[in-house]
Amino acid sequence: MAVISDYALLGDSHGAALVSSDGSVDWWCPPRFDAPSVFARLLGRDGGFWSIRPLGRYTTSRHYLDGTMVLRTEFRTDSGVLWLTDALSLGAGERGHRIGYTSPHVLLRQVEVVDGAVDVAVEVAARPEYGLVNPTVAGTPVGIEISGAADRLILTADRDLAVDGSLVTGRFTLAAGDSAAFALHHRRAADPPTVPLDGRAALRDTVAGWQSWDRIHHDYQGPYREQVRRSALVLQALTYQPTGAVVAAATTSLPERVGGAANWDYRFGWLRDGSVTLKALWVAACPDEAHRFFDWMAASIGSLDEGEHVPIMFGVGGERDLTEHTLEHLEGYQGSRPVRVGNNAWQQKQLDVLGEILECTWVLRHELADPSPAAVRLLRALADRAAATWREPDASTWEGREGERHYLTSKLLCWVALDRAVKLAPALDAEAQVPRWSQAMKQCREAILADGWSTSRGAFTGAFGSDHLDAGALVMPIIGFLPGDDERVVATVDTIRRELGRGDLVQRWTGAGEEGAFIICSYWLVQALAMAGQIDAAKQIFESVTARANDLGLLSEEIDRRDGSLIGNFPQALSHIGLINAAWAIGESESGTKPRGGDTAPPRR
Numbered sequence: 001m002a003v004i005s006d007y008a009l010l011g012d013s014h015g016a017a018l019v020s021s022d023g024s025v026d027w028w029c030p031p032r033f034d035a036p037s038v039f040a041r042l043l044g045r046d047g048g049f050w051s052i053r054p055l056g057r058y059t060t061s062r063h064y065l066d067g068t069m070v071l072r073t074e075f076r077t078d079s080g081v082l083w084l085t086d087a088l089s090l091g092a093g094e095r096g097h098r099i100g101y102t103s104p105h106v107l108l109r110q111v112e113v114v115d116g117a118v119d120v121a122v123e124v125a126a127r128p129e130y131g132l133v134n135p136t137v138a139g140t141p142v143g144i145e146i147s148g149a150a151d152r153l154i155l156t157a158d159r160d161l162a163v164d165g166s167l168v169t170g171r172f173t174l175a176a177g178d179s180a181a182f183a184l185h186h187r188r189a190a191d192p193p194t195v196p197l198d199g200r201a202a203l204r205d206t207v208a209g210w211q212s213w214d215r216i217h218h219d220y221q222g223p224y225r226e227q228v229r230r231s232a233l234v235l236q237a238l239t240y241q242p243t244g245a246v247v248a249a250a251t252t253s254l255p256e257r258v259g260g261a262a263n264w265d266y267r268f269g270w271l272r273d274g275s276v277t278l279k280a281l282w283v284a285a286c287p288d289e290a291h292r293f294f295d296w297m298a299a300s301i302g303s304l305d306e307g308e309h310v311p312i313m314f315g316v317g318g319e320r321d322l323t324e325h326t327l328e329h330l331e332g333y334q335g336s337r338p339v340r341v342g343n344n345a346w347q348q349k350q351l352d353v354l355g356e357i358l359e360c361t362w363v364l365r366h367e368l369a370d371p372s373p374a375a376v377r378l379l380r381a382l383a384d385r386a387a388a389t390w391r392e393p394d395a396s397t398w399e400g401r402e403g404e405r406h407y408l409t410s411k412l413l414c415w416v417a418l419d420r421a422v423k424l425a426p427a428l429d430a431e432a433q434v435p436r437w438s439q440a441m442k443q444c445r446e447a448i449l450a451d452g453w454s455t456s457r458g459a460f461t462g463a464f465g466s467d468h469l470d471a472g473a474l475v476m477p478i479i480g481f482l483p484g485d486d487e488r489v490v491a492t493v494d495t496i497r498r499e500l501g502r503g504d505l506v507q508r509w510t511g512a513g514e515e516g517a518f519i520i521c522s523y524w525l526v527q528a529l530a531m532a533g534q535i536d537a538a539k540q541i542f543e544s545v546t547a548r549a550n551d552l553g554l555l556s557e558e559i560d561r562r563d564g565s566l567i568g569n570f571p572q573a574l575s576h577i578g579l580i581n582a583a584w585a586i587g588e589s590e591s592g593t594k595p596r597g598g599d600t601a602p603p604r605r
Helices: 199-215 225-237 271-283 287-301 352-363 373-389 408-424 431-451 471-478 487-499 519-531 535-546 573-590
Strands: 007-011 016-020 024-028 049-054 058-064 071-077 080-088 106-125 136-139 144-148 151-157 162-164 167-175 179-188
Touching: 007 225, 016 080, 049 071, 049 080, 071 106, 080 199, 106 199, 136 162, 167 179, 179 199, 199 225, 225 271, 225 573, 271 287, 271 352, 271 573, 287 352, 287 373, 352 373, 352 408, 373 408, 373 431, 408 431, 408 471, 471 487, 471 519, 487 519, 519 535, 519 573, 535 573
Parallel strands: 007 080
Antiparallel strands: 007 016, 016 024, 024 049, 049 106, 058 071, 071 080, 080 106, 106 167, 106 179, 136 144, 144 151, 151 179, 162 167
16 A cells, blocks of 8 residues: 555545555545545555556656646556556536536546557456445446445446456556546446446546636746645645535545544535635635635534534535544554544534634625625624633634643634624624624733733743643734734744744644644744744745655645654645645745735735
8 A cells, every 4th residue: 555645636626536656546435525435445455446557567757737637647667658647527518617516426547658568457446335345346338337335336448358256357458659548437326327428538628627727727926836836726626616615635534643543534624724725715816716615614604503613614515413433444544543434523612713704704805895694694693602702611723632721722713703803893784793892802812912821931822821832823923913023923933943843844732742743834834934024934944844745746734753754634735725825925025015914815806
């Protein structure tokens, strides 16, 4: 089984697949991100895979076709050169902002020899429902049908393939100029029968679809344009187009520490990441996507009942119940158990989500001149909730399961909720609420400054009354609570950099032990340094962290500080979001326009 960094992402804005550098699809969950897998060798030997590779010795290199999420892997053998092109099919003829609306849930693979001759081996071992099901496989007039549990797969090919029990295999030789195309179509048992695509035509159309999207998202003119461009494509691939939700990652249970138990399902949309996601989409010239993401968040929350926690996350369709269970039959990535499906963090109380939604509204304020009555009621209710509950403990942005505390980041985002609500009061027809919101905002601020500061550490810490550091404090200047050059902020940044950092890598908190360094924390550090005018330091850390992406520019959740390997769920949206926002902050500082906290997005386009 390959290591995490060895995988490439394929996306159709409905779901995702991961392909190793030796041509094995080891993860695919059609028809949407959080569906049961049909290939899951990433998490267990018996999870299923689809391999296409040369027979004999080879070396590989790979890249995405320009402006796409279509992968080209080049195999160099002793006898010739083989290209393998992989994609998840977009809907026929979809272009621009419409890509992914009607994705047909088809995995496309095409091989062609560009020099010499190459012997090719194909092996398909589909294992539906996370490997629980050993399917039946049979040839039909349409193609090879693979049936198990609720899944139906039809494999079409223009080369002869053989059925061997539950396996599909093929062996053939291609000479220069020859090619072979394959398409694996997925449907549910209750869906109408599959009408197979022309795999070659669908691949060409998918390339054209992605490139049409890329062409209309080129307005970003700041530094690190190619890295920002690739990250924007990754975010689009992690977007569930039917609703506009952006999932945190394409995978579940890739560990925060290899061999450890902190293995979570990230195939859902988090409100906690809402404002930074929206800002990154805006920076990367994706305003339409930003609006749809905001609309999904608001619609998913709906109306709030008295005393009800604001949910911190939803399924991509807006589902609330994401109850967690374990898959005991899978041994996990490199033996990292348990493998989890679902995420019980959906039940947590996290007060920071109040500020996230109001911050999103603030970023889009020029576009929301006439909010709907439902939106007005929701935003006013969120501000009221912040005024009433900011003093309460919660589980924090890091979703700790050890009990609630008075976390600094939660108090900061409650302050954001009230600050933005006061500024938005005219649009919310809420001028009468301003005195009450302002009073609560003042009290919250005073508490943060008094109880969040540790005299012994000379820094803001992770929770009131604690001396433990938390990299979440780096967001203080980013959200505009204090200026980046405030002496307390500078002292906090320096202390976190010294005590939680190892070079450019920053851990989340004091006592994290062997836990990896969270990539978003390093990008927060970049933003904080840029906002303090320390541009050279910010650029050095940005370039060092970004260089740790894999050969395709993809970032995971964390970096193992022992050996520099990528760990955690992959690719991680929050890491790419951090990259985009940090690049923008550097550009603003270099241009002499000092980025201001709470307004870290470009003006209306």
